Amino acid sequence: MCNEFIPVSQVIAGRIKDMIFLEKKYMPNDRLPNEYDLSAQLGVSRTSLREAIKILAANGILTIKRGSGTFVSATTDNPNDPFGIAYLEDKKKLVRHWFEFRLILEPPNARLAANNGTDEEIKAISDSAVRIAQLIKEGRSIVEEDQLFHAAIATATHNDVIKLTMPSLEAAVSDAITTSTKIGTSNRSQENVLTYHTAIADFISLRDGDGAEIAMRYHIQRGLKDLGHC
DSSP, rough: OOOOOSOHHHHHHHHHIIIIIIIISSTOOBBOOHHHHHHHTTTHHHHHHHHHHHHHHHHTTTTEEEEEEEEHHHHHHSSSTTHHHHHHHHHHHHHHHHHHHHHHHHHHHHHHHHOOOOOHHHHHHHHHHHHHHHHHHTTTTOHHHHHHHHHHHHHHOOOHHHHTTTHHHHHHHHHHHHHHHHHHHHHHHHHHHHHHHHHHHHHHHTHHHHHHHHHHHHHHHHHHHHHTTT
């Protein structure tokens, strides 16, 4: 959950909002898990979670009832915006910005990984691409493995500055997958992953920096294009 560029509490608050507005895991008036369980579920400290809950309570998304727990506010189901469309539009805008950020960063990353990665690191990239394909075939979530794939490429660059961007890359991948599911573009997203992750991994395995960079650029451009179709 750690992010080098924005406060951890804001990242956690965003994750909880996704659970409410995108994933529909918690509905208006639902009680959130207790602090201990929710912090363990999110992989964050209880102190950071408390700060995130304060942020969401201040924005009227959560209601804290002393002695009873923390609840999704009834007013979250706004009669003027019953499906959280405003939040979804903000989320799509954020995902678009994430893609634009990745378009600048990740194609050169792929080239550097092909040039600088060790045999073991390159094998890890290829193995991850295979695991993602299997997860898609089984109808299972690819969020964590997709994050690992892109993080493995960043690691293989052997560039310490690029490694600092990994928390942001992981957040970008997670946001893209979660949002594509909600807006009905998950099939296109999976086709994109199946086509280009394999190509990226193959070019990196061949130590073909040009091919790896081009394949990564097409991968991200396809994501942007699919987002625009919704």
